[in-house]
Amino acid sequence: MLAFIARRLVYMISTLVLISFVGFLIINLPPGSYIDVFQAQRQLQGTHTAEAELEALKRRYGLDKPVPVQYWIWVRGFVRGDFGRSFEFNREVSELIWERLGFTVAIATGSLLFIWLVAIPIGIYTATHQYKLGDNVATIVGMAGLSIPDFMLALVLMVVIQRLFGFTVGGLFSREYVDAPWSLAKVIDLVKHLWVPIVVVGTSGTAGLMRIMRGNLLDILNMQYVQAARARGLREATVVVKHAVRNAIHPLIMLLGMSLPTIISGSLIVSIVLGLPTTGPLYFNALRQQDMYLAGTFLMFLAFMLVLGNFLADILLGLIDPRIRYE
Amino acid sequence: MSDQSLTLPSAVSEPQAGEVEINLSAGEIGQLSLWYLIWRRFLRNRLAVAATFVLLLLYLMVALAEFITPYDHLISNEDFVARAPQLPQFRDETGQFHLRPFVYGTTTELDTYNLDWVHKDDTSQMYPLKLFVKGDPYKLLGLFPSDRHLYGVDEPGTVFLLGTDRLGRDLFSRIVFGGRISLTVGLIGVSLTILFGSVMGTISGYFGGPVDTVIQRFIELLMSFPSIALWAALAAAMPADITIVTRFFLISIILSLIGWTSLARQVRAKVLAFREMEFSSAATAAGASHFRIIMVHMLPNALSHIIVIATLAIPGMILAETALSFLGLGILPPAVSWGTLLQDAQTVGVVIKKPWLMLPGAFVIVSVLSFNFLGDGIRDAVDPFAL
């Protein structure tokens, strides 16, 4: 098991390095040099940039040096917690990121839980009642869930809530708590607001996972060990839950890591509609403003989170699957 | 088919001859079977067949957009800003029934509280809907000049079946023209996806070794980014001064740049399986080249899977374009797509006051749903045992 973890760890680190290449590439992708864009931005904001300031920036990012050196300077900054500077906010990227990454993680985790808690039971039901009414209804509803753009679902849900219950659900906090220090009341307020994005982000994932679970379980129900368990005289419920479901869920744990990108994508875009202080609005805004150090770093962090999630999913799988544990 | 084999043996007295006949007919069934059986199974899936018709209708609609829409989708009309849909009526104020549906005219008042123009139906004006009316000239399919439009009303009446947007443009016309981009971006993206995916997947699976490792690592790398975020980053990196058409193609390329990964993986798995089978060893032994083995023996065998995956990839592309354009990073005005149209409906306030601005979303849902049903239908038809 330790060897297994070590192997996954080495693998993860090498992926992180590759991701940082992509991040750097993205930063340098837009036409025009960083300095040009910086100046243009400053002019738009009506401030003049001092020559000395530009020089300092050039030195900081090594812009007069060859590209590999620039990359090295950028990467070295990570270790010290220096991710570059956002023009738009004129703040360090690191300050901007920490505030928002936490909420992104909270929504992603919540959505993941929601997806599993809803999709797995429905998947089991539909597989054990194949082609019955409930199965067909779930298939069609699930398909509809897959086909609605996240942001539209968010809008519709907000309108429905506003119409039915008469309160607005945008944001993560009620007005009085936005700047308040953390307290129990603030946490409760957060939870009250959090469920909407969680449900919205989770919907398409639920539809997908449900179908996969159904398919897996149908396969497993045809396996000989399920027949053998039945032939021992076990109750049908025991056969399904103990032998079939556990085996059907296994491959899903591998999917757990792979479903994270979709969830994060969903949360990014839903955040815009719902006005959530997560990575989403900041990231897309940075892209529109070509604030590339901010955007590139955000993108990289999202990818880091995913790789980490994958790594954890791998370990989880190793923990519960004897075939991997004893490898 | 069973009837045929039942009657065969009695036609010949020799039992041996009977067997030969049976084997022959079994052979024929084997020949026919794949595509014919797939087709038959597909036709039995009513949902998938219905989805196919819906899609054909949608594509026909966008192909004949100039004819179907009553107005130019780019022309704004300040007298009818954000007018609610004019629904065709059969019964007028007095309760009289009209066989030919009509729409009411419009009265405009200033809402002095919100400082907003409010349009209402003017029941004193009735404009009967007419078919094949004369209107703006256009070239159908870029070839046939005409000035007839499918429907319309006489001047000074207007017919905004789905309402107008914030510049008074006919939403129905905009949706139909927006569909041109939204519905083709998926097709082009998917063609590129198939190209990248099957080439990379085949190379990866067929050659194995370091080539395979590099390609697989690359795929994992791409898959470790949230797709929307990566798409958006690449879209944002596009130069601002390119033409609409270039932008459209670049976006298709960006979408397929990530979409190919899952196809490549599945094609690779298929090729790996085929590589182990006798027919490829036989081909190698017969001295066939790599290229020939891949093109003649492997790709055709993986074709049905490629089609399924491709069909199921289109909805993702349509949704992605919608999302990117909604964010202002995809198709940019003045070009219209369903995503850019939905930009007008970004807040709850707008949705409550002007719910018809969400209608482009209904078109997104219908087309995505149809592609999903179609893809599911094809998958079930190709491989009834898959999930």
Added chain:
Amino acid sequence: MADRAETILEVRNLHTHFHTESGVVRALEGVDFTLNRGQVLGVVGESGCGKSVTAQCIMNMVPSRGRIVDGSVIYHQRNGQGTEAIEITALPPKSREMRRIRGNEIAMIFQEPMTSLDPLYTVGNQLLEAINLHQDVDRTEARTLAIHSLDRVQLPEPERVFASYPHQLSGGQRQRVMIAIALSCNPTLLIADEPTTALDVTTQAQILSLMRDLQDETHMSIIFITHDLGVVAEMCDEVAVMYLGKVVEQTDIDTTFYSPRHPYTQALLRSIPRLDDDQDRRLEVIAGSVPDPSSIPSGCRFHPRCPEFLTGVCEQREPVLVQVDEGHQVRCHLYDETASSQPGTQP
């Protein structure tokens, strides 16, 4: 062997159909056989003839798309002095009564030892499952029983096997484990569905000899499903030959091998090599192949491949099972006086 010919299982006129998307597949269209207590019955036939479905019917475990449309399976359970006839096919598949019979009265072992154990649980876990279900024992007793049953199937280090996961065992070991699970509750009838097909020849021989030893020891009845006539010769007292969902001949082992009546049985026997064969004798094959169950020939199902095909009879009328001797039934027009005496039914 059995003290007297006492019936333990009767399968009568069993018809099982599967409803698939491409129509109804008539998997079983008349399966009849009887099994006496303490005997080993071989059920033989080519792949796709319905052997495994027959086993599923006896266990009342037909897959959800299948349905027993006609016929019955009657199990004679011993209680005290007498026996009680239980009509298995009349019991709901998920009922308590049916579950009590499964594993406890009738146990089953499967074709693929590699996939018949759940990979996520230890051997011990799956063994205890059966024991705890059917026997009233506490934890330590159950464990002792479990270890004992592993020992009984001649697995070395039963303690270690008990704690092992299936992937740590070889195919032969897994099949022994399956046998141990099946026998852990001392069933009176064991259904073995091609238990050695997936194993290599040496392991196959070991498993067969183990099963024979266990049969000698416990006097349980066994239904041995196989397509291998060599295995039949080695294991069985009685043989039922199946072709396309029907039992075409049932008789004792000697008659099967030395004076079979049905042309299909005869053809099957001609298709196996013999040690005393003339070197020049070419092995015969049965012409043609088993038709697809969805396109079954009219009349006698074997007639298109039959060397003794009677024109005007075989392709028109279905033969019925006739008794040709004491304990010897054949489903063939050749032995049915009523049929062969009037071959001129056709114009």
